[in-house]
């Protein structure tokens with residue numbers, strides 16, 4: 001009889017201990033899982049994505065986004081007016097319509113149809129400058145006066161201008177060395193300025 005009671009107590013203690021251990025383990029595992037899930041979500045943002053810019057629309061959804069209306073210049077080449085350079089030797093903006101001229105492909109570059117040095121003056125276009133006929137990687141003019149491959153994709157640097165109003169005021173004011181540089185570049189004449197000994201190296205002059 002006494003034995004049985006002792007045995008019962010023992011079994012009971014074992015059971016209780018087992019239960020406590022498993023529940024403790026479960027609780028622990030649950031907490032760990034929650035922590036891992038939180039980590040997967042990444043750090044919590046301190047500022048909402050609607051507060052970080054002028055857009056005020058969630059970055060992951062475009063449905064409420066309203067664009068201001070804007071137009072690119074519609075005047076065809078020859079009827080437009082060139083823009084003042086953004087700063088000295090900046091790539092000029094395209095002042096004319098580009099409809100039908102893009103995209104530029106390996107087979108077809110219509111820009112060169114007017115801006116290649118040998119045709120430009122006959123169509124009243126500005127010829128590509130000397131810098132576009134120079135291989136800067138190997139430091140010599142390109143073969144046969146061709147436009148460098150690095151300059152073939154004109155719209156990589158030259159963009160048309162839209163009549164959109166800036167959302168943020170820009171206080172930048174360019175300073176030009178002289179008046180002509182507001183509408184022309186002289187990049188190749190000044191590319192070595194400030195480079196010590198640049199004009200003696202590789203030059204045929206002693």
Ligand code: HEC
Nearest residue numbers: 077078079080082092093094096101111114124125126154
């Ligand atoms: C049909 C001839 C023609 C074609 C094709 C053409 N342009 Fe022009 N481009 C001109 C003329 C002419 C001007 C001078 C301004 C004017 O009257 O439009 C000009 C001006 C420019 C200017 C401004 C130059 C400056 O000094 O401010 C850039 C940049 C330009 N074009 C880039 C391009 C690019 C890039 C393409 C190809 C997408 C292209 N053009 C295709 C004729 C052409």
Ligand code: HEC
Nearest residue numbers: 089090091111115126127129131151153154157184185187
């Ligand atoms: C890697 C950028 C880049 C690419 C690509 C490029 N340009 Fe330019 N372009 C410039 C910069 C910068 C200038 C001004 C400085 C200079 O003359 O090098 C310029 C100047 C010009 C000018 C004005 C020349 C002058 O006398 O004021 C014309 C026209 C022009 N580019 C046409 C083109 C055309 C057409 C193509 C494509 C065949 C082209 N560019 C490709 C960067 C580029």
